Amino acid sequence: MKMTNDQIKQLASSAANKAIKHIQDKLGQKSGEFADVYFSDDRWHALVNILSDYVATEIMEGVK
Numbered sequence: 284m285k286m287t288n289d290q291i292k293q294l295a296s297s298a299a300n301k302a303i304k305h306i307q308d309k310l311g312q313k314s315g316e317f318a319d320v321y322f323s324d325d326r327w328h329a330l331v332n333i334l335s336d337y338v339a340t341e342i343m344e345g346v347k
Contacts, residue, residue, distance in 0.1 A: 284342055288335075291342075295334035299327070 286294070303318050322330065 284345060286338070286342060291335050291338045292331060294338055295331045298334050299330050 299322075303315075303322065307315060307318065
């Protein structure tokens with residue numbers, strides 16, 4: 284499978300959002316305000332970068 288860097292970042296962002304929403308749902312949180320503050324800037328970019336690296340590695344492993 285081939286994906287552009289933008290597609291990989293988009294997939295990683297979507298996965299991060301879904302994971303955060305899942306955690307909020309399990310904790311019974313009605314608002315995402317705390318997550319917005321917690322994942323502002325550096326933490327959000329770090330999380331997306333980690334997931335992007337994972338996606339890229341999965342793609343590379345699939346090529347073998």
